[in-house]
Amino acid sequence: MPMTRRDFVRGGVAAFTVSFAAPRFLSELAIAQGQGRRNLVVLYLSGGNDALSMVVPYTDPQYFARRPTLAVPAANVLQIGTDSSGRAIGLHPRLTGLRTIFNGGRLAVLQRTGYANSSRSHFEGTDIWSTADPSSPGGFGWLGRYLDRLPSPVDSLAAWSTTGSVPRTLLARTVSVPAIPNAATYAFSSPNGGADAGFARDSAIRIASHLPVDQPHLAFVNATAQSAFATLDRVGQVGAYRSTVAYPNNGLALALKTVAGAMVNQVGTKVFWVQTGGFDTHAGQGTNANGSYAGLMGTLDGALSAFYADLLNQGLLGDTLVLQFSEFSRRIDENASQGTDHGAAGVMLVLGGGVRGGLYGTAPNLRIASDNPTLENNGTDVRFETDFRSVYATVIDRWLGADPTAVLGASFPAGPAFL
Amino acid sequence: MAPQRDEEVAHLFRRAGFGASESEIAQFTRLGILSFSSAVSYLLNPEAQDDDVDSHIRQPGYVGITSAAFSPTSVINDARQRWLFRMVHSKQPLQEKMTLFWHNHFATAQSKIAGDTSNEEATRLLAAKASEDPGGFRGQLELLRANALGNFRDLLIGIAQDPAMLFWLDGRSNVRQKPQENFARELMELFTMGVDTFAESDVYAGARVFTGWNLSRPGSGAAQHYQFSYVANNHETTAKEFTFAIYPDGSHVIPARAASAGMQDGLDLLNAVAAHPKTGPRLARKLYGFFINEVDEPDAALIDDVAAVYYSSGFEIAPMVRRLLLSSQFRDPANYYKRYAWPAEFVVRALKEVGFTGFSVGDALTPMANMGQQLLEPPNVSGWSLGKGWFSTGAMLARMNFGSQLATNQRFALRDSFRSVNSTPESVLTEALDRLLPADYDAGGRTALTDYLRAGGSWTGSDAQLLTKVAGLMHLIMGSGEYQLV
Numbered sequence: 001m002p003m004t005r006r007d008f009v010r011g012g013v014a015a016f017t018v019s020f021a022a023p024r025f026l027s028e029l030a031i032a033q034g035q036g037r038r039n040l041v042v043l044y045l046s047g048g049n050d051a052l053s054m055v056v057p058y059t060d061p062q063y064f065a066r067r068p069t070l071a072v073p074a075a076n077v078l079q080i081g082t083d084s085s086g087r088a089i090g091l092h093p094r095l096t097g098l099r100t101i102f103n104g105g106r107l108a109v110l111q112r113t114g115y116a117n118s119s120r121s122h123f124e125g126t127d128i129w130s131t132a133d134p135s136s137p138g139g140f141g142w143l144g145r146y147l148d149r150l151p152s153p154v155d156s157l158a159a160w161s162t163t164g165s166v167p168r169t170l171l172a173r174t175v176s177v178p179a180i181p182n183a184a185t186y187a188f189s190s191p192n193g194g195a196d197a198g199f200a201r202d203s204a205i206r207i208a209s210h211l212p213v214d215q216p217h218l219a220f221v222n223a224t225a226q227s228a229f230a231t232l233d234r235v236g237q238v239g240a241y242r243s244t245v246a247y248p249n250n251g252l253a254l255a256l257k258t259v260a261g262a263m264v265n266q267v268g269t270k271v272f273w274v275q276t277g278g279f280d281t282h283a284g285q286g287t288n289a290n291g292s293y294a295g296l297m298g299t300l301d302g303a304l305s306a307f308y309a310d311l312l313n314q315g316l317l318g319d320t321l322v323l324q325f326s327e328f329s330r331r332i333d334e335n336a337s338q339g340t341d342h343g344a345a346g347v348m349l350v351l352g353g354g355v356r357g358g359l360y361g362t363a364p365n366l367r368i369a370s371d372n373p374t375l376e377n378n379g380t381d382v383r384f385e386t387d388f389r390s391v392y393a394t395v396i397d398r399w400l401g402a403d404p405t406a407v408l409g410a411s412f413p414a415g416p417a418f419l
Numbered sequence: 420m421a422p423q424r425d426e427e428v429a430h431l432f433r434r435a436g437f438g439a440s441e442s443e444i445a446q447f448t449r450l451g452i453l454s455f456s457s458a459v460s461y462l463l464n465p466e467a468q469d470d471d472v473d474s475h476i477r478q479p480g481y482v483g484i485t486s487a488a489f490s491p492t493s494v495i496n497d498a499r500q501r502w503l504f505r506m507v508h509s510k511q512p513l514q515e516k517m518t519l520f521w522h523n524h525f526a527t528a529q530s531k532i533a534g535d536t537s538n539e540e541a542t543r544l545l546a547a548k549a550s551e552d553p554g555g556f557r558g559q560l561e562l563l564r565a566n567a568l569g570n571f572r573d574l575l576i577g578i579a580q581d582p583a584m585l586f587w588l589d590g591r592s593n594v595r596q597k598p599q600e601n602f603a604r605e606l607m608e609l610f611t612m613g614v615d616t617f618a619e620s621d622v623y624a625g626a627r628v629f630t631g632w633n634l635s636r637p638g639s640g641a642a643q644h645y646q647f648s649y650v651a652n653n654h655e656t657t658a659k660e661f662t663f664a665i666y667p668d669g670s671h672v673i674p675a676r677a678a679s680a681g682m683q684d685g686l687d688l689l690n691a692v693a694a695h696p697k698t699g700p701r702l703a704r705k706l707y708g709f710f711i712n713e714v715d716e717p718d719a720a721l722i723d724d725v726a727a728v729y730y731s732s733g734f735e736i737a738p739m740v741r742r743l744l745l746s747s748q749f750r751d752p753a754n755y756y757k758r759y760a761w762p763a764e765f766v767v768r769a770l771k772e773v774g775f776t777g778f779s780v781g782d783a784l785t786p787m788a789n790m791g792q793q794l795l796e797p798p799n800v801s802g803w804s805l806g807k808g809w810f811s812t813g814a815m816l817a818r819m820n821f822g823s824q825l826a827t828n829q830r831f832a833l834r835d836s837f838r839s840v841n842s843t844p845e846s847v848l849t850e851a852l853d854r855l856l857p858a859d860y861d862a863g864g865r866t867a868l869t870d871y872l873r874a875g876g877s878w879t880g881s882d883a884q885l886l887t888k889v890a891g892l893m894h895l896i897m898g899s900g901e902y903q904l905v
Binding site for chain 2: 046047120122123161164165166180181185186187188189191206207208209210218221222224225227231232282283334337339341342
């Protein structure tokens with residue numbers, strides 16, 4: 001039976017009754033929807049990343065006074081120059097790979113990013129960064145709204161969460177985003193082999209085509225199952241990806257390796273979600289030597305460096321933009337548990353072949369004074385300078401080629417010109 | 420033939436338990452509790468049943484355990500297996516269900532505690548039973564179980580003094596020189612009143628209230644264990660002012676107290692947040708979503724009722740649950756299957772309905788992690804993302820693939836139990852649906868299932884055919900959307 005592209009997508013995957021192989025036009029469709037092969041990798045550091053340990057204002061005496069055990073010694077930081085306010089900045093000593101990328105002009109460091117009245121709640125804060133809507137953070141994600149505005153039909157792999165669930169950032173009204181933590185085990189098994197396995201898959205796809213309008217919850221689950229079937233075969237190829245460099249053996253690095261595999265296999269994904277945790281460092285933060293925060297920085301650096309090198313070798317660096325954020329930064333003062341509590345404005349990193357690297361924005365002045373505009377909350381927290389939504393707007397406009405005002409629901413002043 | 424099941428009782432056991440196996444249904448019939456009201460009182464009176472479920476571990480006739488040296492108080496996967504075993508076999512299913520509810524509510528993860536102590540000690544802190552611990556130590560899970568249907572304020576005090584929690588939210592290092600905000604914030608935001616009901620100043624004041632609520636480690640050798648310890652010298656003694664009432668007279672200020680009497684600060688605040696006007700409705704909404712319906716707009720009148728029961732009973736949990744289970748809304752068929760099954764519910768129900776002889780709950784642990792629920796390892800202090808949050812393509816495939824794994828494991832028993840209904844594909848399907856009771860399929864779904872049974876050759880009902888097709892059918896049902904709802 002001849003089947004058009006439109007029939008295929010409109011009819012859902014129920015139309016798959018003969019062949020297990022995904023039609024080639026799925027990838028073509030995906031590519032046709034994008035600006036070439038460009039993709040965005042959103043990297044979320046969950047728990048509230050301590051910006052002052054990652055991007056260190058190592059000449060500020062108050063930094064050392066207020067962090068007697070946690071301050072990273074000036075001699076240890078990886079100097080990356082001075083910002084526009086004349087303050088000398090250094091990266092955490094474990095970020096050696098990122099410093100190389102910075103020196104190559106492909107890493108932008110966006111200081112003091114945040115928003116007014118920053119939430120100190122992990123959950124509300126994450127929702128705000130996810131929706132770009134501090135006043136009503138319970139809705140669809142900012143990238144979900146971007147997906148909703150792609151020309152219909154939207155390819156089932158237009159976005160890809162590398163965690164076990166779909167983050168709010170990718171929550172869309174009309175697009176169901178797959179969660180694929182491990183491409184190698186993303187498969188449909190069956191109690192029987194041979195022909196019967198095929199019969200089982202046919203029937204499972206038909207059952208999943210039941211999308212009753214009067215039972216939206218059942219329709220949601222079945223639509224998820226449909227989306228799984230629609231992505232199964234293309235994802236299967238990614239599981240066999242052989243990278244050009246060795247990635248470290250940790251969850252973050254393996255997720256980035258999966259992302260690279262998807263790019264190399266041209267599955268057409270435009271937005272990837274990658275996440276790593278452990279940043280809620282209330283106690284025993286261990287910024288120096290082999291402490292726990294130093295470990296987090298080492299993991300981050302190893303994973304991003306391998307990803308960067310792999311994409312460079314594959315000729316895909318120019319198509320890739322990594323955008324890193326966290327739900328908030330941490331208090332300036334260390335607490336009695338050698339940790340830091342929930343704070344306000346933080347740092348965003350952006351890297352990729354199209355990035356105009358450099359140090360953007362200004363570091364906070366950590367001196368407590370009523371006339372110090374870089375602090376808030378009686379001097380305990382860093383005040384934002386760049387609204388994070390300005391950064392999103394730049395990415396939407398200059399990287400994804402969409403209308404930032406329509407996606408974000410408002411316009412924001414131009415932010416750092418990193419693209 | 421599977422015994423006829425009262426739809427309403429089956430609904431009750433899916434919601435207030437983990438489903439019911441054929442042998443349990445037969446046992447309920449013998450006990451004369453197959454009416455709805457007798458089943459509710461059975462569930463609400465767990466103390467009337469033997470609490471001997473652990474003694475059946477590794478006995479024939481029960482689901483299996485994978486471990487050479489089974490040690491649920493020191494090996495985290497063994498603790499998970501023991502809990503799954505209890506979910507499958509407990510004679511107190513509502514208590515077990517509420518234990519899971521509270522685990523999600525007071526979500527505490529083993530890995531962080533392991534980082535501060537060791538894997539073994541962290542498992543002990545979460546899962547030890549006092550009766551088997553050399554130091555008589557009781558872990559957090561047993562605290563939740565003991566109070567699962569008890570008094571919420573007592574449970575809250577227990578949690579605030581629970582050693583695992585004192586690691587998890589860093590209370591152990593909360594001292595007057597530098598108050599630690601983590602526990603105070605989550606106490607208000609997640610455990611009681613809810614987000615946007617308090618100010619940042621309340622978090623700072625709350626942190627100071629709990630200064631000195633730390634840990635000690637008495638004993639020696641294997642008996643040595645962590646325990647809650649109020650350290651007067653670490654307590655900040657000045658008055659603490661809140662934006663909400665702390666005392667029945669409306670006062671917002673916890674008075675300055677001598678350090679030696681300062682532990683009362685914390686008890687006063689715990690009492691106040693338990694009694695806060697937002698706490699009852701918030702718990703009522705959570706319980707409503709858990710027991711009645713998490714899909715549609717909640718019934719505001721019933722939530723008001725449940726919240727009123729919470730305050731009038733002095734924060735008792737069982738009366739709230741009773742009010743919900745005996746409500747007309749609970750029994751309304753329009754509310755059946757209006758809840759997305761948690762992975763633990765899905766797995767345990769499947770074991771009870773499809774079969775478990777020769778299956779080990781150890782083989783469910785990796786599938787459950789892929790479905791998004793590793794027991795004793797919630798993703799963060801707000802617990803798992805419920806409802807739609809359980810469903811992603813990867814998690815859905817994990818559910819389908821667990822169905823395949825279990826059906827493959829049970830194929831011989833399934834063949835045997837379907838021999839008496841082997842005459843037609845339709846008779847096989849009817850039996851399977853009676854046994855698994857998924858939400859209704861539409862005509863297309865039923866046809867897809869019978870087409871599967873017919874595919875590949877004409878129907879004979881032979882043993883060979885049943886061996887293939889019954890397992891395949893059970894897999895398809897367990898993997899369908901209709902079976903992901905309870």
